[in-house]
Amino acid sequence: MKALFTSSFSRLVISASLCLGLLSSPVSAQQPTPDSQMPAANPQPQQLIPSPPELAASSWALMDASTGKLLVAHDADKRLPPASLTKMMTAYIVEQEIERGSISDSDKVTISENAWRTGGSRMFVREGTQVTVENLLRGLVVQSGNDASVALSEYVAGSESAFADLMNQQAQRLGMKNTHYMNPTGLPHDDHYSTAHDLAILARHIIQDYPDHYKVYSEKYFTYNGIRQPNRNRLLWRDPDVDGLKTGHTDAAGFCLVASAKKQDTRLIAVVMGTESDEARAAETQRLLNYGFRFYQTRKLYDAGSVLNQARVWGGASDTVRLGVQNDVTMTVPRGSADNLTARLNLPETLHAPIQAGQQVGSLEIKSGDEVLGQEPLVALEGVEEGSIFKRVWDSIVLFVQGLFD
Numbered sequence: 001m002k003a004l005f006t007s008s009f010s011r012l013v014i015s016a017s018l019c020l021g022l023l024s025s026p027v028s029a030q031q032p033t034p035d036s037q038m039p040a041a042n043p044q045p046q047q048l049i050p051s052p053p054e055l056a057a058s059s060w061a062l063m064d065a066s067t068g069k070l071l072v073a074h075d076a077d078k079r080l081p082p083a084s085l086t087k088m089m090t091a092y093i094v095e096q097e098i099e100r101g102s103i104s105d106s107d108k109v110t111i112s113e114n115a116w117r118t119g120g121s122r123m124f125v126r127e128g129t130q131v132t133v134e135n136l137l138r139g140l141v142v143q144s145g146n147d148a149s150v151a152l153s154e155y156v157a158g159s160e161s162a163f164a165d166l167m168n169q170q171a172q173r174l175g176m177k178n179t180h181y182m183n184p185t186g187l188p189h190d191d192h193y194s195t196a197h198d199l200a201i202l203a204r205h206i207i208q209d210y211p212d213h214y215k216v217y218s219e220k221y222f223t224y225n226g227i228r229q230p231n232r233n234r235l236l237w238r239d240p241d242v243d244g245l246k247t248g249h250t251d252a253a254g255f256c257l258v259a260s261a262k263k264q265d266t267r268l269i270a271v272v273m274g275t276e277s278d279e280a281r282a283a284e285t286q287r288l289l290n291y292g293f294r295f296y297q298t299r300k301l302y303d304a305g306s307v308l309n310q311a312r313v314w315g316g317a318s319d320t321v322r323l324g325v326q327n328d329v330t331m332t333v334p335r336g337s338a339d340n341l342t343a344r345l346n347l348p349e350t351l352h353a354p355i356q357a358g359q360q361v362g363s364l365e366i367k368s369g370d371e372v373l374g375q376e377p378l379v380a381l382e383g384v385e386e387g388s389i390f391k392r393v394w395d396s397i398v399l400f401v402q403g404l405f406d
Helices: 002-019 083-100 113-117 133-141 146-157 160-174 196-209 211-218 278-295 389-405
Strands: 059-064 070-074 108-110 130-132 221-224 227-230 242-250 254-263 266-275 296-302 307-314 320-324 329-334 341-346 360-368 371-380
Touching (some): 059 196, 070 196, 083 242, 083 254, 130 133, 160 196, 196 254, 242 278, 254 278, 266 278, 266 296, 278 296, 307 389, 341 371
Antiparallel strands (some): 059 070, 059 266, 108 130, 221 227, 254 266, 341 360
């Protein structure tokens, strides 16, 4: 019996060895090509990109809204007073509470004496009156009303200080590493600060997380209590591609602006802080956006669900699994450089069943030359259940024998 078992096992090992050439080995990382990446017959020379403009401002940042990557930056992580740019976070939290169902656009907020007495730019709400959340949000964004900001903060959290707690928690969650809030208005305080980079991050979340609410940032006028006030963002009148976001000004902060614009598939976010005038913040922000659209473009590289590769699966009911990305993969790159991008699939040496549909099994890496522009999760587009006991044993033997020759 022992001899018979030994003989049978030897034949099994020999068979496994002979089959190695027929079985797929673990899939190594490959280089799929993004859409339209195949080199042209007569490739054009890559466009030269000049240095970004030097602005008359304390700090600035230009962000690709699709990936969150900074394309241009100057002192973008320098902590500065954000003035009324603070209200972007106030609005974001209110929008989040609406989406969660905690409050509603139609809720009526009773205006406190504290909100009514708040100085600076105002919506001109009256103490004791009731104003809808929707109107207060418009008064906050379009008219930059400090009174509206305080009224909303009290309605959501009970007090300005409690709301500031929420603001700081939210900033931490969003990755705003150099931001700290003391109030919902942006009125001066030594411990109230942010950065151009952090404000760009916040603007990106406002645009992407709550697109239905983002429309209010493009409104040019809002009338409340018989008083019609214009949006202070001059670029809404000058540039049809600009659709938000917010202005700010105090003596300490100077004149600041966060603006976003979209041309075709490219959306950019520009933050300019510490200019000398209302006109300067508009002009310098426009220069930054013009530079970005002139020399950068957003390209879709992969569609969500596209099959990028098939990988060998060991011990599974199926021998292979299709791999791809769950979301569209887009990248903003210098114009003329999209055809020179390379992509690489980074996979483990072996994949073992079971594998769930949507499970991350590796990463997709996009590079331009030696520079890594971004990474996306590489996921299984289908599930693979464990195979039979015989299949699992067989695959284990094949892997063992294969290992002897590696």
